[in-house]
Amino acid sequence: MFTLLNIAQPDTQQEAYRLLTAKKSNVILGGCAWLRLGSQTIHTGVDLSKLGLNFIKEYDTYFEIGAMTSLRDIETSVALNRWFSGILAKSVQSIIGVQFRNVATVGASVFARYGFSDFLTALLALDTEIELYQGGRLTLAAFVDMPRNKDLLVKVIIHKTSRTAAYLALRNSQSDFPVLTVAVSRLDGAWKIAVGARPTRAKLAAQAAVLLAGAGRDVPPDCLRQAAELAAEELPFGANMRASAAYRRLLCQTLVQRGLTEVTACR
Amino acid sequence: MQIELYINHQQVLLTVQPDDFLVDTLRKQGLFSVRRGCDTACCGLCTVWLDGRPTLACSTLSFRAQGRHITTIEGLRHEAEGFARFMAAEGADQCGYCSPGFILTVLAMKRELANPGEADIIHYLTGNLCRCTGYQGQLRAVKKYLGVAECNM
Numbered sequence: 001m002f003t004l005l006n007i008a009q010p011d012t013q014q015e016a017y018r019l020l021t022a023k024k025s026n027v028i029l030g031g032c033a034w035l036r037l038g039s040q041t042i043h044t045g046v047d048l049s050k051l052g053l054n055f056i057k058e059y060d061t062y063f064e065i066g067a068m069t070s071l072r073d074i075e076t077s078v079a080l081n082r083w084f085s086g087i088l089a090k091s092v093q094s095i096i097g098v099q100f101r102n103v104a105t106v107g108a109s110v111f112a113r114y115g116f117s118d119f120l121t122a123l124l125a126l127d128t129e130i131e132l133y134q135g136g137r138l139t140l141a142a143f144v145d146m147p148r149n150k151d152l153l154v155k156v157i158i159h160k161t162s163r164t165a166a167y168l169a170l171r172n173s174q175s176d177f178p179v180l181t182v183a184v185s186r187l188d189g190a191w192k193i194a195v196g197a198r199p200t201r202a203k204l205a206a207q208a209a210v211l212l213a214g215a216g217r218d219v220p221p222d223c224l225r226q227a228a229e230l231a232a233e234e235l236p237f238g239a240n241m242r243a244s245a246a247y248r249r250l251l252c253q254t255l256v257q258r259g260l261t262e263v264t265a266c267r
Numbered sequence: 268m269q270i271e272l273y274i275n276h277q278q279v280l281l282t283v284q285p286d287d288f289l290v291d292t293l294r295k296q297g298l299f300s301v302r303r304g305c306d307t308a309c310c311g312l313c314t315v316w317l318d319g320r321p322t323l324a325c326s327t328l329s330f331r332a333q334g335r336h337i338t339t340i341e342g343l344r345h346e347a348e349g350f351a352r353f354m355a356a357e358g359a360d361q362c363g364y365c366s367p368g369f370i371l372t373v374l375a376m377k378r379e380l381a382n383p384g385e386a387d388i389i390h391y392l393t394g395n396l397c398r399c400t401g402y403q404g405q406l407r408a409v410k411k412y413l414g415v416a417e418c419n420m
Contacts, residue, residue, distance in 0.1 A: 004286035007268065007330050033308050033326045036288065045285065049331065072320075097394010099314050099321045099372065175309070175393045 002035050006044040010051070013133050017152050019046045028152060030108025031070070033100060053107070053154065056080055065156045067107025071095060071119060074106065083160060084126055085266060087167040087183060091122035096175050111153040113144055113201050116177045120144070121196035122167050124204060125183035127159035144201055163187045164266035166259040169197070170251055172242060179243045180251045184259035189213050193231050193259070195252055199240045205231035208256070219264050228257035270333040274298070275342025283329040289315065290324035292332075293339065300340045300367035304396070311395035314368035315339050321375040340367040346374055353412040359404030365397045373409055383413065 007029075010016040020026050025043040029035075053066035058079045065074070071092045074080065081089045095101055095118060109119045110130060120140075128140040133152035140156075165185035169178040181196035191209040196202030208231035215223045232253040237245040271280050274296065283292055290313045293301045301324055304312030313324040316338035340347050347370050354360045354370075369392070376383065376391045383391070388409055397405065409415075 002286065004328075007285045007328075029328070031326070032328055033323070035328075036326065037307060045328075047331070093390065096309050097311050097372075098375075098391055099311055099323045099394050100308060100326070102317075102320045102322050103326050 002038050003041040004035075004045050005042065007047060008044050009047045009049060013051060013152060013154065016046050016048060016051065017133050019044060020152060021150055028107075028111075030067075030111070031104040033104050033108075048107075048152075061160050063158045063160065065106050065158070067105065067111075067153045067155060069106045070102050071104045071106065071109065072098060072101035074119070075101060083158075084163050084185065085165045085263075087122050087125070087165040087185075088119070090167040091118045091169075091181075091183065094118065094169065094171060094175060094178075106156060107153045110140070110156060111151075113148075115200045115202075116181075116197050117202065118167075118169055118178060118181050118196070121169075121181040121194050121202040122165075122183045123156065123158070124194035124196075124202050125165060125167075125185040125192045126163060127161050127187075129157040129159075131155050131157065141204060144203070161187050163192075164263050166262035168255045168259050170255065177242065180248050180255060182252070182255040182259050184256065184263050186212075186263050189216070191227075191260075193227075193256055195231065195235055195256070198235060198237045198248060198252075199242070200236075200238060203235055205235055205256070207231075207234045212260070219260070221261075224257055224260045224264065227260060228253045231256045268330060270330055272332045272334060273336045275338060276336075281329070285328070285330060287329040288325055289313075289317075289322075289327045289329050289332060289337070292329040293324060293337070298339050298341055302364060302368060304365065304368075309394070309396070310365070310368075311372065312365050312368040314371045314395070316371060316375060319375070319378070321372050338371075340371055343371070343374060347371075350374065350408075350412050353408040354405065357404040357408040357411070359408050361397070361399035365395065365399075369395045369397065369405070373412070377413060383415070385410070385415070388413075388415070 008019045023043045029045040029047045053068040055066040056077050057064040075089045075092050131137050131154045135151050163185040167183050169181040178197045183194045185192045191212040193205040208227040211227045232249050237248040239245045302312040304310035308326045314321050315324045
């Protein structure tokens, strides 16, 4: 059973960070959708509702998404989904249901770096940065590999590049957690291949991307297959109640190949 | 802590604990249409509207309702009865335990989506589980209620 002793609703990021770090068992409250499944005792839950972090802002060269924006807002944002072949909506639309996505927040999905996060996988395949209150601005790829520490995720920044992208995931049943997630994108010759739910944090398959970079605009089907094989080889996979590591490896190869094929078909 | 909110358009003042969830707070107010089904945030039975948006009451801490509008099926009686007749006509009401959450989601969908096709309807209602049967009867009821034309599917 989870216990929350106090609530704080700071008016500034500075105060939120001070409260967060004042005690070991103080945490930031995101959407709180998973809280009840755990058994932790929280001394003070820091609620960010008063910081004005619920927004999707479009600028000439980038988007900014506030930490308290819901996954449903991502799904229904017309501006955001005009870009990147609409993969951000695709990545969140199978997460449980509309009611859940109205609760779950961008900040919690990204900051917690959940292995099963569909959204994190999609963001990783784009040109994404995050802004932390204490840690400042850094690329999402760098953040994903960092150990956990106490900080406050303020916003996610996505650069508007003309990346074409594809998102694929396999679920044992609709709206369940994914068995594997794959996001693939291309900007001219530069590819990104992100694989999540391995079942740990999403990760980029760097060698496979390098292989594709040398293949030019019209990548031969053989090369796509090779890159998919390489992605499955270079990434580590694990087992959990949903699938074995061996199954995930096979699935990775198939989904990456489908993703690459989809992106090469985009004109 | 005290929170001031609107439940079905009535202003109320409630005392809640920091870790109270809305599902329990509302049931304590006698709103027994708000059900606890799965305990894992995946069945949709506890759905209420928070400022008009369908929301899981089992995953929303009560303090976050401060100053906001909660709508349960008790606040949409006439409209809910209208849809319930379509459910009954299709034999889709069964045990009825999931009906309040389901109906609230259908009514929210009706407001949010313009001319939904079958795939849009299924997508919007995916977060609502019914353990009695499959979902064909419910889908027929929703389509008839929304007046979805055959060519739109």
